[in-house]
Amino acid sequence: MNDLHQLDVTALAARLAAREVSSVEVTQHFLARARAHAHLGAYLALNEDASLAQARAADARLAAGERSPLLGVPLAHKDIFVTTDFPTTAGSKMLEGYRSPFDATVVRQLADAGMVTLGKLNCDEFAMGSGNDNSAYGPARNPWDTERVPGGSSGGSAAAVAAGLAPAATGTDTGGSIRQPASFTGITGIKPTYGRCSRYGMVAYASSLDQAGPMARSARDCALLLSAMAGPDLDRDSTSLDRPAEDYTAGLGQPLAGATAAQPLKGLRIGLPKEFFGDGCAPDVLAALRAALAEYEKLGATLVDISLPRTELSIPAYYIIAPAEASSNLSRFDGVKFGHRAKDYADLADMYKKSRSEGFGREVQRRILIGTYVLSHGYYDAYYIKAQQIRRLIAQDFQAAFQQCDVIAGPVAPSVAWKIGEKNDDPVAAYLADIYTLPASLSGLPGMSVPVGLGAAGMPVGMQLIGNYFQEARLLGAAHHFQCATDWHTRAPAGC
Ligand code: GLN
Numbered sequence: 001m002n003d004l005h006q007l008d009v010t011a012l013a014a015r016l017a018a019r020e021v022s023s024v025e026v027t028q029h030f031l032a033r034a035r036a037h038a039h040l041g042a043y044l045a046l047n048e049d050a051s052l053a054q055a056r057a058a059d060a061r062l063a064a065g066e067r068s069p070l071l072g073v074p075l076a077h078k079d080i081f082v083t084t085d086f087p088t089t090a091g092s093k094m095l096e097g098y099r100s101p102f103d104a105t106v107v108r109q110l111a112d113a114g115m116v117t118l119g120k121l122n123c124d125e126f127a128m129g130s131g132n133d134n135s136a137y138g139p140a141r142n143p144w145d146t147e148r149v150p151g152g153s154s155g156g157s158a159a160a161v162a163a164g165l166a167p168a169a170t171g172t173d174t175g176g177s178i179r180q181p182a183s184f185t186g187i188t189g190i191k192p193t194y195g196r197c198s199r200y201g202m203v204a205y206a207s208s209l210d211q212a213g214p215m216a217r218s219a220r221d222c223a224l225l226l227s228a229m230a231g232p233d234l235d236r237d238s239t240s241l242d243r244p245a246e247d248y249t250a251g252l253g254q255p256l257a258g259a260t261a262a263q264p265l266k267g268l269r270i271g272l273p274k275e276f277f278g279d280g281c282a283p284d285v286l287a288a289l290r291a292a293l294a295e296y297e298k299l300g301a302t303l304v305d306i307s308l309p310r311t312e313l314s315i316p317a318y319y320i321i322a323p324a325e326a327s328s329n330l331s332r333f334d335g336v337k338f339g340h341r342a343k344d345y346a347d348l349a350d351m352y353k354k355s356r357s358e359g360f361g362r363e364v365q366r367r368i369l370i371g372t373y374v375l376s377h378g379y380y381d382a383y384y385i386k387a388q389q390i391r392r393l394i395a396q397d398f399q400a401a402f403q404q405c406d407v408i409a410g411p412v413a414p415s416v417a418w419k420i421g422e423k424n425d426d427p428v429a430a431y432l433a434d435i436y437t438l439p440a441s442l443s444g445l446p447g448m449s450v451p452v453g454l455g456a457a458g459m460p461v462g463m464q465l466i467g468n469y470f471q472e473a474r475l476l477g478a479a480h481h482f483q484c485a486t487d488w489h490t491r492a493p494a495g496c
Contacts, residue, residue, distance in 0.1 A: 082201040286411070
């Protein structure tokens with residue numbers, strides 16, 4: 001029973017279904033590990049009574065003979081999803097102590113599937129960041145090297161799964177926040193097509209980019225979770241897509257049509273954008289990717305050279321559009337309707353000013369300033385409209401590329417996880433490191449990170465797979481076949 005944290009969701013579900021272990025026991029095991037690893041800064045909130053009540057309810061369903069693939073398995077949520085049983089802070093002082101009167105749709109869907117919530121996970125403030133070092137509650141740490149960042153903004157989710165403090169977690173990805181922390185911690189994560197998972201109850205950062213997704217130990221686990229999370233929520237989220245839920249586990253291990261068991265990916269064309277494999281990417285990351293691509297060739301895939309010519313423009317375009325939307329979304333935190341209210345103030349304007357200055361951290365304030373600037377009269381056309389035009393061109397480049405290939409592969413990030421604090425004095429250095437994740441975000445395309453090796457200082461390296469709209473099953477299948485043939489996804493940090 002001491003090895004429960006080494007099992008993936010699939011294995012835990014099998015033990016629960018066989019009634020070899022109860023959901024209460026599994027939940028207690030992970031809660032004890034969460035408490036014992038508090039130094040990782042992964043969790044922001046636990047509520048043992050609530051978790052155990054959910055576990056007991058799952059055990060009762062199991063005892064009554066009910067069987068479903070996630071019943072009784074625990075997970076934890078990024079603290080950007082609102083929850084009734086736990087406070088929700090979005091990593092900000094602004095929301096300290098906030099209790100939502102409802103659960104986010106994604107939280108509710110996973111609870112309906114019988115999953116038990118272990119707690120809420122650390123993240124960059126309002127999901128703005130790449131290292132989880134912009135959290136008002138302190139950094140989350142990378143379990144592979146606690147002096148390094150776990151990535152961000154879903155850093156607590158990544159740290160918790162990598163260290164075995166939760167078998168799986170939710171994350172959100174606006175410009176890379178599922179894929180990059182998954183890559184930095186050696187786990188698997190997928191950002192689905194924009195609109196596939198409901199944004200209802202997700203504290204908004206940049207609404208035209210924000211997307212929820214699962215982070216777990218394998219592509220198979222991600223497929224299980226995503227099957228429960230994805231689907232229409234038309235009454236509550238105006239950008240939710242009217243497309244029925246899918247079972248991403250169906251056919252997951254099947255060879256592609258016309259392929260063989262020995263070469264299950266025969267016929268799959270993997271596009272390699274030349275802009276993703278240039279000087280900007282560290283040699284250790286490139287070496288791990290080359291080895292993984294050779295493995296893909298053994299599995300039958302063919303590699304195709306492609307180009308995404310506007311890759312570099314994704315950084316300025318994203319860092320105009322995302323702050324613009326953030327400045328609008330965050331205007332609701334005025335100390336009246338939502339959020340922290342300053343104690344002493346002279347009048348209403350003074351109250352807004354002081355409440356927002358006290359409640360928001362530096363990076364959030366910086367983005368509100370940038371966003372307000374690019375939306376202001378005279379600059380709107382020069383910056384915001386221009387960025388939107390570039391965004392459209394980037395999306396068109398992908399459509400041209402998908403004429404030549406079925407999926408696109410490349411790095412998730414230009415390097416392995418950096419040291420905590422290393423990029424604190426230079427926000428632009430952190431923005432530049434988003435270069436490989438932003439193009440898919442701006443285009444609304446699904447993307448995932450698959451662990452493919454260890455790079456500098458023994459830190460994990462992830463490979464990014466990008467698919468066309470609604471090609472999540474194809475991505476998960478390509479990742480699953482790779483994981484059947486390799487064991488990178490089973491590696492855990494020392495002592496975990
Ligand atoms: N690093 C990017 C940013 O700071 C992406 C964050 C995210 O995906 N939430 O905006």
